[in-house]
Amino acid sequence: MxxxxxxxxxxxxxxxxxxxxxxxxxxxxxxxxxxxxPKPVIDAMAERLKHPVFGYTRPDDSVYQAIIDHYRLNHQATVKKEWIVFLPNVNVGVNLACRIAEGQLMMTTPIYSHIYMRLADESKKQRTVVPLLCENGYYSMDFQTMEQKANDEHIGVFILCNPHNPVGRVYTRSELEELLVFAQRHDILVVSDEIHSDLVLSGHHVPFFSLGEAAQERSIALHSPSKTYNIPGVPIGFAIIPNEKLRAEFAHQSYGLLPGLSAFALAALKAAFTDCxxxxxxxxxxxxxxxxxxxxxxxxxxxxxxxxxxxxxxxxxxxxxxxxxxxxxxxxxxxxxxxxxxxxxxxxxxxxxxxxxxxxxxxxxxxxxxxxxxxxxx
Known part of the structure; x- marks a missing residue:
């Protein structure tokens, strides 16, 4: 059993x-x-509870290193400490990221309900919807229609959900490279929700920013241990933002909006990425x-x-x-x-x-x- x-x-x-x-x-x-x-996550939060002071909390170097090592070992991707921005959850990060660029949001449907139902209003943007293609049991992005929409409308942000919720796709490197070319051609910021990236059942997840410098210059990735380790009630997530200017703009958008980090959440994240x-x-x-x-x-x-x-x-x-x-x-x-x-x-x-x-x-x-x-x- x-x-x-x-x-x-x-x-x-x-x-x-x-x-x-x-x-x-x-x-x-x-x-x-x-x-x-997982028990190591529960034990880590219980251990933190033994100290009776729960003041304002900041991540120490070991928490950053846990994320860096996790990406290196599981996704063969390099992450630098300064790229990491902590958040209470991925939805907040996607919202803040969308406020940085001018222009409309482009999203492919079906897509995660919060993105489909609320993101445009929350980020105060118009949205452009392009249905995914489904042929021979395989969902894919409709680049032809995306091009037509981008030529006709002022698209500033593309929402990438990878692995995809709800269709379960893990986009291949070649698909992501085609998306990168599209984003470069139309000067689009790619906001990549990658919260399910540690739950790949077949294939291999490629973080969008890992495609190289061109992707790093125009992308913000969002992740959290909440889905994989079943701790959505423990508020923790993070953005990976290699571009220093984007990172500064993200911080400006978030000023005064984000709550302080939870000591229990940081302990849970570190344990999840190192011991589970x-x-x-x-x-x-x-x-x-x-x-x-x-x-x-x-x-x-x-x-x-x-x-x-x-x-x-x-x-x-x-x-x-x-x-x-x-x-x-x-x-x-x-x-x-x-x-x-x-x-x-x-x-x-x-x-x-x-x-x-x-x-x-x-x-x-x-x-x-x-x-x-x-x-x-x-």
């Missing part, structure tokens, strides 16, 4: 995932796994098996289909248009008592996003409920 098979009671833990709906509803929606955080590699590999292996199970169940249920397989993340983008209802999310919530991610919040209400970062027994129950509900309807 895997440690990830353990079902943890979460109803009375102030969990947004489990407490935001009726107790009879099974939640597989928000990107919050149902696994215990075995745990991370075991997690990835478990998610790979959950993915296989999900793929098998989706294929066996009339009305559901997978347009593409996940290369990363514990989030599956499932086509539910075959159910034949106006809003599959609402139907499955009401009839199956399973709460999935509402595809409308990612740009397409005929899809649902399924979080398979949970014990297999929970995933099995969710699909049993879905299958039973659809058998009574279709």
């Amino acid at each position: 895997s440690i990830f098979d353990t079902v943890l009671e979460r109803q009375d833990t102030d969990s947004a995932k489990w407490g935001a709906q009726s107790p009879d509803i099974l939640p597989l929606w928000v990107a919050d796994m149902d696994f215990a955080a 590699e075995t745990w991370r590999q075991e997690l990835i292996a478990y998610l790979q098996e959950n993915q296989k199970y999900l793929r098998k169940r989706v294929a066996s249920i009339d009305g559901l289909s997978l347009k593409a397989e996940n290369e990363a993340t514990y989030l599956a983008w499932v086509d539910a248009s075959g159910i034949g209802v106006e809003h599959p999310y609402r139907f499955l919530l009401e009839q199956a008592r399973v709460r999935l991610g509402d595809g409308a919040e990612f740009s397409d209400k005929q899809f649902v996003r399924i979080n398979f970062g949970c014990p297999r027994s929970i995933l099995e129950e969710a699909f049993d409920r879905i299958e039973q509900a659809l058998e009574l309807t279709i």
Whole structure:
């Protein structure tokens, strides 16, 4: 039995995932796994609690080094200490980064709900949306349409979600290089949300800034240990900004807006990036098996289909248009008592996003409920 098979009671833990709906509803929606955080992370926060003073906190050199070593060992990428800017989370970083450049936001859809639903308003910019292409089970950026839009409109920022949420793509080096050429041609800042980069199930993540000096001059990368090590309730993230001018502008935008850093969060980040590699590999292996199970169940249920397989993340983008209802999310919530991610919040209400970062027994129950509900309807 895997440690990830353990079902943890979460109803009375102030969990947004489990407490935001009726107790009879099974939640597989928000990107919050149902696994215990790794022991070294828990131990690090507990150790910090032993000191009775919790004053204003700053990262010491060991925290910076943990990030530098993590990128060197896991992504074969060089990060310098001065490039790192700490944040409470990735969403704040994406918002601040988008305020730096003039012009509109360009984003490819479907895309993470916060980016799709809120980012333009938060950063006070107009948005330009370009749907991803999906051919032969493979999502990709539509560079032809992106070029047309960039020629017609004043695009200042491109939002890269890599690995992609919700379609699970891990963009190849050649795709990223094509994006870099596009960004150079139109003088566009690439804001790269890479929060799922340590949850690659197949392939290899290439940080956008690692493409070289040209990418470093026009990019801001955002990352956090929150998704991989299941600590989204511990506020910590960081930006990697090689360009000194961009870094100064980012700091100017953030002045007076960011809270102080949490001593517990810094301890958690350091432990996650230095002491949890075995745990991370075991997690990835478990998610790979959950993915296989999900793929098998989706294929066996009339009305559901997978347009593409996940290369990363514990989030599956499932086509539910075959159910034949106006809003599959609402139907499955009401009839199956399973709460999935509402595809409308990612740009397409005929899809649902399924979080398979949970014990297999929970995933099995969710699909049993879905299958039973659809058998009574279709």
